[in-house]
Amino acid sequence: MTDIRQIKNTSVYPSETTSVWRITFAPLVWALHFAISYGATALVCAKGGQVGALRLGLGGVTAVALLAIIWLAWRAWRHWDIVRDRDWENDAGTNEDRHQFLGHAAFLLAIISFIGVAYVSLPPLLIQTCQ
Amino acid sequence: MYPIFTIVHRTRRSFLSLGRTALHWCKWTFRRRAWFILPALFLVSACEGRQSVLDPSGADARRLYDLALVLFVGAAVLWLLVGGLFVYVTRINPRAMSRRAAEALIIGGGVIFPVVLLGGLLIYSLPLMSAQRSAPDGMRIHVTAEQWWWRVEYELPDGSRVTSANELRLPVGQRTGLVLNAQNVIHALWIPALGGKADMIPGRETYLSFLPEKVGIFRGQCAEFCGASHALMAFEAVTMTPDAFAEWLDAQAKDALVPETPAAIRGAEVFAREGCGACHTVRGTPATGLVGPDLTHVGGRVSLGAGILGVTIDDFANWLGHTDALKPEVDMPTYDFLSQDDLIALAAYLEGLK
Numbered sequence: 001m002t003d004i005r006q007i008k009n010t011s012v013y014p015s016e017t018t019s020v021w022r023i024t025f026a027p028l029v030w031a032l033h034f035a036i037s038y039g040a041t042a043l044v045c046a047k048g049g050q051v052g053a054l055r056l057g058l059g060g061v062t063a064v065a066l067l068a069i070i071w072l073a074w075r076a077w078r079h080w081d082i083v084r085d086r087d088w089e090n091d092a093g094t095n096e097d098r099h100q101f102l103g104h105a106a107f108l109l110a111i112i113s114f115i116g117v118a119y120v121s122l123p124p125l126l127i128q129t130c131q
Numbered sequence: 132m133y134p135i136f137t138i139v140h141r142t143r144r145s146f147l148s149l150g151r152t153a154l155h156w157c158k159w160t161f162r163r164r165a166w167f168i169l170p171a172l173f174l175v176s177a178c179e180g181r182q183s184v185l186d187p188s189g190a191d192a193r194r195l196y197d198l199a200l201v202l203f204v205g206a207a208v209l210w211l212l213v214g215g216l217f218v219y220v221t222r223i224n225p226r227a228m229s230r231r232a233a234e235a236l237i238i239g240g241g242v243i244f245p246v247v248l249l250g251g252l253l254i255y256s257l258p259l260m261s262a263q264r265s266a267p268d269g270m271r272i273h274v275t276a277e278q279w280w281w282r283v284e285y286e287l288p289d290g291s292r293v294t295s296a297n298e299l300r301l302p303v304g305q306r307t308g309l310v311l312n313a314q315n316v317i318h319a320l321w322i323p324a325l326g327g328k329a330d331m332i333p334g335r336e337t338y339l340s341f342l343p344e345k346v347g348i349f350r351g352q353c354a355e356f357c358g359a360s361h362a363l364m365a366f367e368a369v370t371m372t373p374d375a376f377a378e379w380l381d382a383q384a385k386d387a388l389v390p391e392t393p394a395a396i397r398g399a400e401v402f403a404r405e406g407c408g409a410c411h412t413v414r415g416t417p418a419t420g421l422v423g424p425d426l427t428h429v430g431g432r433v434s435l436g437a438g439i440l441g442v443t444i445d446d447f448a449n450w451l452g453h454t455d456a457l458k459p460e461v462d463m464p465t466y467d468f469l470s471q472d473d474l475i476a477l478a479a480y481l482e483g484l485k
Contacts, residue, residue: 115246119253126257131264131338 022079023102026072026110033065033117037124045130055124062121069117073110079103182350184323188370190342191326194259201255205248263327264338267308272299274311276318276331278357279364279458280424280437285380293384294412296424297437299351299368301325302376306342319355322368328354343370348433359460365438386415387427387484398480401473405466413484423463431485447478 080103090101178185275282321328353364408418
């Protein structure tokens, strides 16, 4: 087995090491939005706070989260580079393929994160009270 | 361990045999199928009744019924679509699909369609949740679940409360709020024909509200396992016209009737002698216990023992003489040591507390 650290030409795609992290960013935004939504709702409802302000605040957090995910999705789309080379299967094990595969994965994760954030935002949008 | 190939192969084979069964069913003549369909029609008639979600008599139950119908019909359509697709790819056109068609199917049917469908269902069903707890425009009733009965207190406009038990009276056409609590373990209140279900949790208030649409007597049930006699913890929900309800509530607020027949007078003596008043309240008498149900107007209720008996003298005598057999592990002692005459007298007294 070849240790990945022994592969010489990693510098061809210098963003390689960071992009492994980058695929987690969209789900991370989703997780943060989820935690803020549930935490803030539990706190405000338990302490009898302003439900109107809570809904407005969660609306703002949702807008920021969705914009962040759209931006990440756009970055990942560029990364995947499907429009230029029409290469769906990035399974050759080359640096280019690894690079584009990570973009592909990040793009799909951004889509599911977008759906997750949108669904989590529905209860505060549609339910007016803590009841 | 099976090699993965064997598992895939077997799964595929079992799916194929399923398909064959489905085709076989379609080839049956109607006459043969009728033997299955006709008994099913008789089962449908069992959907009616006073404890049925399929026979809604309140605005909230109707909303839930519509939701269930939409979900059931939707699920049936989906099932037919997926099943039809399955028959298509295994029987009618078992050739390999083009990559384009396969991707359209996976992305369209596997991603876009469910996202849109589930999103639509969320938007339709989420408001129903809070609607089950809408603020009342009529009165508020405090219900506390005990093992295994219901303490019911009607809150009057001046804040005072009229206490009753094991029966819920609701005016038709008004939204009545229920403030729920529990004494010792978690219970849940459910009147399927009138509306939603809510947990009753010790030390925590929960809410539910009902807007009954029809006059009638419906059955409610504790819907969270709460001990030995959980299944015997029911109650009657009586919906009345607003005028009849106001009249009834006035009568409930009054003290107990004074016993008049010789049997009932003797029964009142037995009641005092046996110390029933340590646990039960009969307003207007020295009996002021708060451990068990308020008995001030117990003879005027529709049921006894939290929905398990009627309210004839025989029912009262049966309950007093076989309490633990009728409701296992109940706190109330069984009064089988009373003489038959005392037992019947006590039953006559209680039955007379209209």
